[in-house]
Amino acid sequence: MSAKGVETTYSERVSRWKLMVIILAVALILTIVLSLNVGFAQIPFPTVLKILAKRIPFLGNLVDSSNVSYVEETIIIQIRMPRILAGALVGVALAAAGVVYQGIFKNPMADPYVLGVSAGAAVGASLAIVLGIGFTLLSLSTVPISAFAGSLLAVFIVYNISRVGSRVPVTTLLLSGLAVSIFLSAIVAVLQVIAGERLHIIVFWLMGGFSYVEWKDVWAVLPLICLGTAVIYFYARDLNILALGEETAQHLGVDIEKVKKLLLVFGSLVTASAVSISGLIAFIGLVIPHITRIMIGPDHRILLPTSMIAGALFLVICDAVARVIVSPVELPVGVITALSGGPFFIYLLRKKKESYAI
Amino acid sequence: MVILTVNGIDCYYGSVKVLENVRFSVKERDFTGILGPNGSGKTTLLRSISRTLKPHKGVIFLNEVNIYTLKSVDVAKQMAVVPQDNVIAFNFTALDIVLMGRNPHLSRFQMESEKDIAIARGAMELTNTWHLKERPINELSGGERQRVIIARALAQEPKILLLDEPTVHLDINNQLEIMDLLKELCTKKGLIVLAVFHDFNLAARYCDSAILLKGGKIVSAGNLDAVLTSENIRSVFQVDAMVKRHSITDCLYVMPVSMPKPLSSRNLSVHLICGAGTGTTLMKILVNEGYNVTAGVLNVLDTDYETARLLKIPVTSEAPFSPITEETHRANLEMISKASAVVLTAVPFGYGNLRNLEAAKEALKRGNPTFVIEEVPIEQRDFTKGKAKKHLTELKSKGATFVRNQDELLSLLDISDDKLKIAKEPSTKIPGHLKPETNSHKGDEMDDVESI
Numbered sequence: 001m002s003a004k005g006v007e008t009t010y011s012e013r014v015s016r017w018k019l020m021v022i023i024l025a026v027a028l029i030l031t032i033v034l035s036l037n038v039g040f041a042q043i044p045f046p047t048v049l050k051i052l053a054k055r056i057p058f059l060g061n062l063v064d065s066s067n068v069s070y071v072e073e074t075i076i077i078q079i080r081m082p083r084i085l086a087g088a089l090v091g092v093a094l095a096a097a098g099v100v101y102q103g104i105f106k107n108p109m110a111d112p113y114v115l116g117v118s119a120g121a122a123v124g125a126s127l128a129i130v131l132g133i134g135f136t137l138l139s140l141s142t143v144p145i146s147a148f149a150g151s152l153l154a155v156f157i158v159y160n161i162s163r164v165g166s167r168v169p170v171t172t173l174l175l176s177g178l179a180v181s182i183f184l185s186a187i188v189a190v191l192q193v194i195a196g197e198r199l200h201i202i203v204f205w206l207m208g209g210f211s212y213v214e215w216k217d218v219w220a221v222l223p224l225i226c227l228g229t230a231v232i233y234f235y236a237r238d239l240n241i242l243a244l245g246e247e248t249a250q251h252l253g254v255d256i257e258k259v260k261k262l263l264l265v266f267g268s269l270v271t272a273s274a275v276s277i278s279g280l281i282a283f284i285g286l287v288i289p290h291i292t293r294i295m296i297g298p299d300h301r302i303l304l305p306t307s308m309i310a311g312a313l314f315l316v317i318c319d320a321v322a323r324v325i326v327s328p329v330e331l332p333v334g335v336i337t338a339l340s341g342g343p344f345f346i347y348l349l350r351k352k353k354e355s356y357a358i
Numbered sequence: 359m360v361i362l363t364v365n366g367i368d369c370y371y372g373s374v375k376v377l378e379n380v381r382f383s384v385k386e387r388d389f390t391g392i393l394g395p396n397g398s399g400k401t402t403l404l405r406s407i408s409r410t411l412k413p414h415k416g417v418i419f420l421n422e423v424n425i426y427t428l429k430s431v432d433v434a435k436q437m438a439v440v441p442q443d444n445v446i447a448f449n450f451t452a453l454d455i456v457l458m459g460r461n462p463h464l465s466r467f468q469m470e471s472e473k474d475i476a477i478a479r480g481a482m483e484l485t486n487t488w489h490l491k492e493r494p495i496n497e498l499s500g501g502e503r504q505r506v507i508i509a510r511a512l513a514q515e516p517k518i519l520l521l522d523e524p525t526v527h528l529d530i531n532n533q534l535e536i537m538d539l540l541k542e543l544c545t546k547k548g549l550i551v552l553a554v555f556h557d558f559n560l561a562a563r564y565c566d567s568a569i570l571l572k573g574g575k576i577v578s579a580g581n582l583d584a585v586l587t588s589e590n591i592r593s594v595f596q597v598d599a600m601v602k603r604h605s606i607t608d609c610l611y612v613m614p615v616s617m618p619k620p621l622s623s624r625n626l627s628v629h630l631i632c633g634a635g636t637g638t639t640l641m642k643i644l645v646n647e648g649y650n651v652t653a654g655v656l657n658v659l660d661t662d663y664e665t666a667r668l669l670k671i672p673v674t675s676e677a678p679f680s681p682i683t684e685e686t687h688r689a690n691l692e693m694i695s696k697a698s699a700v701v702l703t704a705v706p707f708g709y710g711n712l713r714n715l716e717a718a719k720e721a722l723k724r725g726n727p728t729f730v731i732e733e734v735p736i737e738q739r740d741f742t743k744g745k746a747k748k749h750l751t752e753l754k755s756k757g758a759t760f761v762r763n764q765d766e767l768l769s770l771l772d773i774s775d776d777k778l779k780i781a782k783e784p785s786t787k788i789p790g791h792l793k794p795e796t797n798s799h800k801g802d803e804m805d806d807v808e809s810i
Contacts, residue, residue, distance in 0.1 A: 014469055106447035234466060241458050243447040247410050251441075252514070253434030253462035298448030301469075 017302045024309040031313055032088060035320040036080050040328050043072050051076045082218050083210040086277055087319040087333070088312035089218065090210075091284060093225045093274035095292075095311025098285035099304050100232055100267040103239040104260060105170050112271040112285035115177040115264070116154035119184035121275040124150020126191040126202050143205065144217060148276035154180055155268040167257055168264070170246075207332035208279035210319055221273040228270035229308060235259055239300040283337045284311055287345045294348050314341065360386045360421060360436075360517045362407070362550055367416030369399075369406050369574075376402045377413070377574045384567075386517065386548040389541060391561035393554075393585075394571035395595055400554040401442065403571070404520050407552070408439045420518070434462035438511035442522040444503065446495050452506045453491040456482055459513030474513075481512035484539060500527035508536065512543070519543065521553035525560060537564045558612040562586055570594060586610050598668055615668050624648045626771060629697035629721075631714045635661035636703040640764055645669050649771070652697060654690040655682045655714055681710035687717065694721045700728045701767065702753075706739035707746035715749040719756070728758040729767055 033052065037045050051073050053063045097112035105114070113119075124146035158180045162172035192202055238259045241249045250256045271285070292307040318336040325331055362384050369377035377399045384390050392400045405411040407418055409425055418425050425433055438459070446455070459481070460474040470478075482488040485505040490498060495506060504527050511519060524540070525533040541564050543549045555561040561568060561582075568585040570578045572594045578585045591599045591612065600613045627650035630637045637653060638661060644651045654674030656663040666673045674690040676682050682690075694700055700721040707715065722728045730753060740746040754760060761767045 011472075103447075237461065237464070237466075240450070240454075241461055243450065244455075244458065245441075245445060247405075247408075248439070248441060248444070250410065250430055251408055251434060251437075251439040252458060253429075253431035255430045293448070298450055299454065 020296065020302065021305050021309065024306060024313065028088065028309055028313045028316070031316050032084055035084055035316055036076055038320040039075070039080055039323055041072075041075050043075065047072055048076055078215070082215045083213045084316055084319065085218050086210050086213040086221075087315045089221060089225050090274040090278045090281065091288075091311035091313070091315030092229060092308040093221075093270040093311075094281065094285035094315075095288040095307040096229045096232055096304060097267045097271040097274075098289040098311075099300065099307050100239065100263050101285075102289050103242055103300060104263055104267075105174055106243065107174065108290070109286075110174070111282075112267065112274075113181070113280075113282075114174060115268060116158045116180040116184060117151040117268055117271045117275060118280050119181040119188070120154025121147040121151035121272065122188045122206060122280065123154070123184050123191070124148070125205050125279070126188050126195070129198050129201050129205070130191050130195050132198070144220070144276040147279075148272050151272035151275055152268065154184060155264075155272070159264065168260060170260075173264075204332070205279045208281035208334045209322070209330070209332050210278060211330060213277055217277045221277055224273040225270050228266040228273070229304075231266045232263060232270075233304055235263055236300040236304050239263070239304075240298070243298065278333075281315070281334045281337065283334065283341055284315055287341050288314060291341075291345060291348060360548075360550060361419075362518055362552070363419040363422075364403075364407065365417045365419060367406060367413035367418065369402055369411055369413050371402075371411075375574060377406065379416070380571075380574075380576055381416075382569055382576065382579050384550050384552060386550055387544055388567060389544045389551045389553075389565050391553060391555045391565035391568040391582075392571065393558065393561060393568055394577075398571040398594075399574040400571055401522055402574075403569075404439070404522050404552070404554060408437065408520055409433055431462045434514060436516055437518040437520065438514040438516035440504075440508055440511050440519070440521040440524055442526065444507050449494040449496050451491065452487060452493050452495055452498065452502075453478060453482070455495050455506055456487075456491075456509045456513050459510040462514060477515065478509070478513045481509040482506075484512060484543075485509040486535065501529060501532040504528060505532070505536065508539075516549070518550040518552065521551070523554050523556060526556070533560060540564070558586065558591075562610040562612060563607060582610060586612065600664075600668070624650070626650070626699060627652065627697045628771065629653065629694050629700045630662075630703065631700065631705070631718055632656070632662050632703040633660055633705045633711060633714070636705045637662040638665045640701070640703065640767075641665050641669055641671060643764070643768065644771075645671065647768070652693050654693055655686050655711070655717075682713040687713045690714075690717050691720055694726065695724065697721075697726065699771065700726050702728065702730045702758075704731050704733040704739065706741060708741045712742055712745060712749070715746060715753075718758070719749065719753060722753060722756050722758055728753065729770065730754070730758050730760045731763065731767055732760050733763055 033048075036048050036052070037043065047068055050063055050068055053059055054068075055077075094112050098110070101110040101112060101114055102108065104110075125143050127150070128142040128146040158173065158177045159168065161176040161180070162168055164172075188202075188206075192199055195202055238249070238254050241252050241254050242256075242259075244252070246256050246260075274281075288311045289303070289307050292303055292310055296302055296306055315333070315337065318340065319333045321340075322331045322333045322336045325336070364380055364382050366379050366381045367377055368375060368379065380399075380403060392403060394400050402411060406413055407425075409430070412426055420428070420433070420436060425437075450458075456478040457470050457474065460470055460478065464470065464474070479488060482491060485508050487502065487505045487509050490502055490506065495503065498506065504524065508521075508524065511521075519540070521540070525536055528536060537560060540551050540553070544551045553565075555565075565582055567580055568578075568582050569576055570585050570590055577594055578590050586601055588599050588601045591597060591601070591614075595614075598615045600615065601610055602613070603609070604611045624647065628644055630641060630644075630651060630653040632640070632653060633656055641651060641653065641662070642665070651669075652672045652674075653662065653666050655676050656666065656673055657676050657678055657680065659678045663673060663675060665671075672693065674686060674693050676686050694717060700718060702715075702718045705711070705714070718728055718730075730750070736747045736750050759770065761770065
């Protein structure tokens with residue numbers, strides 16, 4: 001192939017990337033709209049569309065919404081809409097954090113929870129539930145706020161345990177994350193024992209889901225997740241270079257300790273935000289990055305956006321399935337993610353076994 | 359003009375001092391090798407210059423600016439590093455890896471432009487890796503991978519190239535290719551090349567100057583001829599080595615000479631009368647077998663003389679290409695008188711070394727058992743119009759033991775040595791012979807030996 005050929009391949013690659021992101025984004029929007037139709041209450045799809053269209057400026061006035069009931073509108077806008085958007089946001093956050101952590105740790109087992117975010121959040125949430133503290137901050141209820149605080153506190157502890165001067169060796173970070181998680185899980189176990197009749201609330205929270213999500217939760221985490229993923233994306237090329245090892249990355253002009261700290265802080269922030277509204281949803285943050293990497297390659301400049309959208313897409317679909325599969329009972333969404341994503345991941349691994357290496 | 363100055367740096371790993379007062383300066387077009395044994399601080403020195411390990415004391419200047427005050431990205435525009443181990447986490451293609459070398463030249467949101475790809479291509483063509491561009495990096499062979507890593511360093515368009523054993527994974531052909539490339543970059547593009555080498559000869563062939571480290575300190579630095587001496591090599595590596603200038607490449611070459619410990623120690627001391635390389639193998643064998651060996655008279659520069667020096671064998675020597683003087687002859691006889699046996703090899707005789715034959719006769723006369731190796735008939739190596747032959751015939755008639763080759767000699771010496779031991783310590787058991795006794799008419803020679 002001539003040089004010209006490769007150069008055009010490279011500029012083509014950028015347009016291919018853009019196309020890929022656009023296709024995935026469109027797919028996500030369509031899925032969100034379709035999943036609004038899914039639920040225990042049977043609402044015809046045209047009605048759903050009408051309710052949505054009514055909200056669009058200018059176009060809304062042209063829609064004839066005379067036959068849409070107030071109940072239907074409330075179900076779609078106040079109940080389904082926030083939980084679906086929360087699902088999408090959590091998917092975005094967990095996938096982004098997963099990509100970041102696998103990139104920093106260069107470890108295929110890394111997921112957004114390695115630094116103790118999940119265990120910290122679990123302690124925070126369980127404490128709030130057991131103690132039954134009732135306060136609100138910016139109209140948010142106790143459980144998400146204490147979960148958020150707990151997860152950030154856990155990461156802070158882990159980070160400071162592993163810090164050596166101004167450096168943070170990643171192996172120590174992984175190990176202290178593990179140690180702190182185990183310790184905090186034990187505390188959660190203690191809290192579960194003394195929780196009495198509130199035990200089922202804790203268990204349900206730990207399994208993760210979007211049943212209780214309201215608009216205010218979405219609005220609370222939206223800016224945090226947007227900010228966090230934006231900062232992470234700024235450092236996508238640095239994440240590529242990190243794959244060469246930290247010393248080499250530094251030789252290539254990456255300010256390694258600064259980049260690592262920023263990525264850890266914002267990775268933890270988005271994870272904590274996600275966990276605080278959804279509870280512990282496993283699997284997404286571990287597997288979505290792998291699946292996208294198998295399909296589109298390791299370049300973080302495309303891996304990050306596609307993983308984020310794929311994470312959202314996957315979680316929205318799983319949540320829709322969780323709502324109806326054993327209706328009227330809801331399954332925890334984590335069960336669906338694992339049941340469907342696991343086999344798919346194994347299929348991809350076996351198919352691409354030779355060429356996939358982390 | 360780019361100048362890199364290392365000004366008296368001390369480096370520590372924890373509390374262990376790994377570099378002490380290291381001080382040197384290199385400028386563009388310098389190709390400098392860092393040499394030294396394992397753990398001497400070679401890699402540490404590179405790490406310190408590449409801003410990975412900050413010195414506790416001392417400063418490293420790049421054009422009079424302390425490199426530790428610069429930003430990573432600014433250093434990366436001027437200095438590229440080819441590390442020893444290159445573990446790459448994800449399966450990027452070779453071209454992706456080389457393009458990462460453009461990172462210091464790109465702003466945060468900039469994608470690689472056609473110019474960057476052209477530069478990467480140039481670097482890959484120089485290192486002969488362009489055909490590998492689409493291949494995943496982790497599927498390449500060690501040599502291919504190393505060349506891709508070097509291409510990545512070149513894509514940085516550096517002024518200084520630091521390499522940690524750049525040819526260690528490569529076969530001989532790839533080694534020379536890479537070294538030729540580095541040399542060319544150095545002379546044509548004016549790069550500073552600073553590289554750690556384990557292979558003296560590769561360093562000697564390409565470097566202009568060298569830094570020899572031992573225990574974190576510079577033992578010698580400067581011009582290659584001044585650094586690469588057998589004295590320096592011995593003091594740093596505790597290895598004896600010959601350093602010579604190769605006649606074809608006109609480069610220094612180093613030939614380490616390993617010095618195995620004698621297998622056993624013997625009581626017998628043997629004086630060798632040899633020359634022109636006829637004694638070289640025998641000297642090594644005898645020293646290995648634990649005999650005390652002396653030799654003479656040998657001319658300085660004679661192959662046997664060089665061997666004797668390396669094996670630390672005492673030699674009576676004569677000036678190069680000169681006939682043996684009366685004085686040297688007497689010194690030789692002195693040495694012979696201390697030996698318990700004398701061996702005369704199949705050395706060619708001219709008028710210059712005829713006195714060595716007289717020395718052998720003298721030894722025999724004094725009662726020293728004398729062995730003559732007759733691998734080559736005397737007629738073929740007598741350049742004295744029969745004088746040497748006459749001496750040799752005399753030796754035979756007066757009871758010198760004539761053997762056909764080294765093996766025969768060794769088994770006879772072995773027997774003599776055991777007898778000597780029995781004589782000294784009658785109670786000791788005779789150890790098993792190390793050499794198989796292939797001698798067919800041993801009986802006759804036993805008699806000869808018994809006449810000692």
